[in-house]
Amino acid sequence: MVLVKLFAFFREGRGKELEVAWHEGLTAGEIIDDLGIERERVAILLINGRHQTPETVLEDGQKLFLFPPVAGG
Amino acid sequence: MKSYNGKLLRVNLTEGTIKKEPLDEDLARKYIGGRGLGTKILMDEIDPQVDPLSPENKMLVMTGPLSGTTASTGTRYMVITKGALNNMIASSNSGGHFGAWLKYAGYDGIIFEGKAASPVYLDIHDDEVELKDASALWGKTSEEVVAALGGDDKNSSVLNIGPAGEHLSLLAGIMNDTDRAAGRTGVGAVMGSKNLKAIHVVTENRRTEAADPDKFREVSNANTKMLKEHPVTGEGLPTFGTAVLVNIINGIGSLPVKNWQSALNSDPDSFSGETMADERLVRNNFCHHCTIGCGRVVKMGDKVIGGPEYEPLWAYGSSCDVHDLDAIIEANYWCNELGLDAIGAASTIAAGMELYQIGAIPEADCEGVPLEFGSGKAIVEWTKHMGRADNALGKLMAQGSWRLCEHYGHPELSMSVKKQEMPAYDGRGVQGIGLNYATSNRGGCHVRGYTISPEVLGAPMLVDRTTTEGKAELVKVFQDLTAAIDSLGLCLFTSFALGAGEYAALFSAAIGEDISADEIMTIGERIYNIERQFNKLAGMKPEDDTLPKRLLDEPLTDNEASEGMVSHLDVMLPEYYKARGWVDAFPTEETLARLEIV
Numbered sequence: 003m004v005l006v007k008l009f010a011f012f013r014e015g016r017g018k019e020l021e022v023a024w025h026e027g028l029t030a031g032e033i034i035d036d037l038g039i040e041r042e043r044v045a046i047l048l049i050n051g052r053h054q055t056p057e058t059v060l061e062d063g064q065k066l067f068l069f070p071p072v073a074g075g
Numbered sequence: 076m077k078s079y080n081g082k083l084l085r086v087n088l089t090e091g092t093i094k095k096e097p098l099d100e101d102l103a104r105k106y107i108g109g110r111g112l113g114t115k116i117l118m119d120e121i122d123p124q125v126d127p128l129s130p131e132n133k134m135l136v137m138t139g140p141l142s143g144t145t146a147s148t149g150t151r152y153m154v155i156t157k158g159a160l161n162n163m164i165a166s167s168n169s170g171g172h173f174g175a176w177l178k179y180a181g182y183d184g185i186i187f188e189g190k191a192a193s194p195v196y197l198d199i200h201d202d203e204v205e206l207k208d209a210s211a212l213w214g215k216t217s218e219e220v221v222a223a224l225g226g227d228d229k230n231s232s233v234l235n236i237g238p239a240g241e242h243l244s245l246l247a248g249i250m251n252d253t254d255r256a257a258g259r260t261g262v263g264a265v266m267g268s269k270n271l272k273a274i275h276v277v278t279e280n281r282r283t284e285a286a287d288p289d290k291f292r293e294v295s296n297a298n299t300k301m302l303k304e305h306p307v308t309g310e311g312l313p314t315f316g317t318a319v320l321v322n323i324i325n326g327i328g329s330l331p332v333k334n335w336q337s338a339l340n341s342d343p344d345s346f347s348g349e350t351m352a353d354e355r356l357v358r359n360n361f362c363h364h365c366t367i368g369c370g371r372v373v374k375m376g377d378k379v380i381g382g383p384e385y386e387p388l389w390a391y392g393s394s395c396d397v398h399d400l401d402a403i404i405e406a407n408y409w410c411n412e413l414g415l416d417a418i419g420a421a422s423t424i425a426a427g428m429e430l431y432q433i434g435a436i437p438e439a440d441c442e443g444v445p446l447e448f449g450s451g452k453a454i455v456e457w458t459k460h461m462g463r464a465d466n467a468l469g470k471l472m473a474q475g476s477w478r479l480c481e482h483y484g485h486p487e488l489s490m491s492v493k494k495q496e497m498p499a500y501d502g503r504g505v506q507g508i509g510l511n512y513a514t515s516n517r518g519g520c521h522v523r524g525y526t527i528s529p530e531v532l533g534a535p536m537l538v539d540r541t542t543t544e545g546k547a548e549l550v551k552v553f554q555d556l557t558a559a560i561d562s563l564g565l566c567l568f569t570s571f572a573l574g575a576g577e578y579a580a581l582f583s584a585a586i587g588e589d590i591s592a593d594e595i596m597t598i599g600e601r602i603y604n605i606e607r608q609f610n611k612l613a614g615m616k617p618e619d620d621t622l623p624k625r626l627l628d629e630p631l632t633d634n635e636a637s638e639g640m641v642s643h644l645d646v647m648l649p650e651y652y653k654a655r656g657w658v659d660a661f662p663t664e665e666t667l668a669r670l671e672i673v
Contacts, residue, residue, distance in 0.1 A: 009322045010315055010349060018344070045306070045533060051328050051636020053537060067326045071306035073532050073571050074317030074348070074369075074385045075525060 005065045024062040031056030045071035077286035078140040078585035089189030107562035108139035111602035113155030123612035127159040128268040130190035139564025143178030143283040147299045148566035150175040150363040160245045160261035161494040163610045170362035171255030176232035180278040191270035199276045209272035216412040217250045224275045234274040237414025240267035242464040244473035246419040254381025258416040286587025294580045305572035312369040317385035318348030328636030329504030334429040335490045338501040339634045346392035383407035389499035390421030402451030406458045413462025422496035426476035435483040493518030504637035507546040510647045516606040524554035543643045547650035555599035601670040617660035
């Protein structure tokens, strides 16, 4: 399984988190597509806390965090 | 020179005299205004070794050339003085309305000198400027001072200290428009030491004339369009405010918990921007001429108040480990009311909680409110005690975490740089921000060089947060650009969408000269160097450019995002000095000459 956590606008209609079944070769991009999120709207993509890209292949048990463009200070 | 009023007020509080002096346009051209020009004037007029709380220190309230213009966020002002928190340059920036109102009233800034014999406030009605008795205002909170002086008059804006500044708390900020703050570096203590309670400005003017009005309008409108269309300044910040960072910074394992004992919070959504937006937000709070509106107006019981930003949400919520949003909102409210720096106050309480945890602060000192991590009651009550100095421990804590921790024999537990508490990003997990903290001229601070933008948020491009490579140059560029933005009178948040080229175009149209992006960066570098030179003359030592031992020696654990990380300051610092043209932490004669600092 992959634990997916969503933040800011991505929570609208999708909730805060969900679990996705893992399979060999599963990429972050596939999950983003399945969630109906446009890939270019993902500004920060973290896998186990490290910045990655939609092309990154996930391992079983990893955590995927998705953020739209936001900032603060 | 257009976009300036060409006029400074000089207020001698000892003599009770007020003079209107011409602005030195050559200096303004070289240091822009605000932070830069204020520092240059301070450097020229005081001995940097002066006791910061003595009448010999001066305090400047400075606008920039773009304050009071139609440029988006053109309302900022800066307070510049020698600070009592660390005996170095103190400069603190604020939004709201006050900066624009001072400019509209006809002044580029105010130089306060001396000390009044009894409490006074400065009353400005355009050309008419008068010192008035403030005895009845002494002891009053921000809401009370604003109600007494300005009320709901839309032509009025009030800047004030709270009780914290009156009793010379080194964490005292200067408030304006009730809930905006020049919060950091203890500037409120300097104002309090001068018996100056408030500045009240009344004006009906709403116009600052640019040298090339058509060009200025064109550039300003183009920049505003960029800010509105940018996903961060047009959508993210307006919707969630700065607190949207809680989940991001926690996501990379760099949100300090329990006075930086760890950096991964177990329940960040209890105080996140998303939760604030869902459960507490009444409306956005816009500073004058701001098109972003990141501020939060929230409910506290029946009251509608200015809500906490990311920093106090982190400091009270994560560093004090309090997951009670009502308590955090109330503690932040008391910072505004009593005039405390919310980062410094909350971080000092967090340090007190760790001292209590290890038994260094005995139960008997806690006046019935134990400094236990997680206690909502403790953060509210100890904030009030610090702001009012109404008991022994509160009075000590009001002097900041460094003095508190030193008093109880554990200076290493003060999470501060140059005695100022660090903000909400762990320099172990994000290498560049640690270098920025260590080299900040005013002590632990994120808004001197906000490398979180590239290192975490990916703006303008993503840089690996875990490496030291390239961080020296990155920190330098961010510090220099920020110094220029602070001097122009604009909000740093514009830099999520705008770059040096856009600022140069605005400044050019404002003053009618062709200023390049490179020159903006050079001016920023000049400002950063003159601040450093001030610190050198004030007695700063090279070893002051460091981080708390915890960040250098205690690796993050149980934190897969940043597991095992410490700050590699030893690698970055020499590279940074080389990039700056500094030796042993200070500018060389060659560097000062290159930047025309005389």
